[in-house]
Amino acid sequence: MKVESSNDVLVKQTNKGRSVFAARNFRKGETVVVGRRIKVLSLRTIHSLQMDFNLHVELDEPARLINHSCSPNTGVQNNQFGGYDFVALFDILEEDEITFDYETTEYFSIAVPKCLCGSWNCRGQTRGFHFLPLQIRKQYGKFISDYLKQLPELRTV
Numbered sequence: 001m002k003v004e005s006s007n008d009v010l011v012k013q014t015n016k017g018r019s020v021f022a023a024r025n026f027r028k029g030e031t032v033v034v035g036r037r038i039k040v041l042s043l044r045t046i047h048s049l050q051m052d053f054n055l056h057v058e059l060d061e062p063a064r065l066i067n068h069s070c071s072p073n074t075g076v077q078n079n080q081f082g083g084y085d086f087v088a089l090f091d092i093l094e095e096d097e098i099t100f101d102y103e104t105t106e107y108f109s110i111a112v113p114k115c116l117c118g119s120w121n122c123r124g125q126t127r128g129f130h131f132l133p134l135q136i137r138k139q140y141g142k143f144i145s146d147y148l149k150q151l152p153e154l155r156t157v
């Protein structure tokens with residue numbers, strides 16, 4: 001069921017709720033979705049994204065509908081709209097589901113108690129960047145929230 005669309009992505013209903021799919025092919029490095037801040041929250045919710053140690057925001061759609069994957073096809077970059085751009089980590093084909101790793105924005109995460117991503121390296125749940133092994137933290141390179149780049153253990157990368 002096609003709910004809404006743009007030139008770049010479609011929103012469809014799946015067993016994970018409304019989910020975002022590529023409406024065309026994307027090359028690695030292309031921005032797939034621009035997420036704009038629409039609300040600042042005092043506390044984390046299952047729909048909020050973390051922008052700083054004490055800053056949780058809601059993004060507009062379709063960004064807020066992008067599901068978590070432990071093996072995602074996009075990564076986040078802080079943008080000029082107080083939100084995140086979701087950038088292709090590798091080539092994405094039309095009809096692929098767009099995903100990102102919630103643990104690259106959330107220092108602690110409550111959003112996914114039981115992960116349905118189905119990837120070979122699924123971590124089972126999202127607990128937050130704080131709990132990620134250093135190897136995975138570094139694997140994302142620049143594609144983590146800016147505030148997490150200030151952590152002492154990442155400053156050398």
Ligand SMILES: [Zn+2]
Pocket residue numbers: 069070071115116117118119121122123124125
């Ligand atoms: Zn997973």
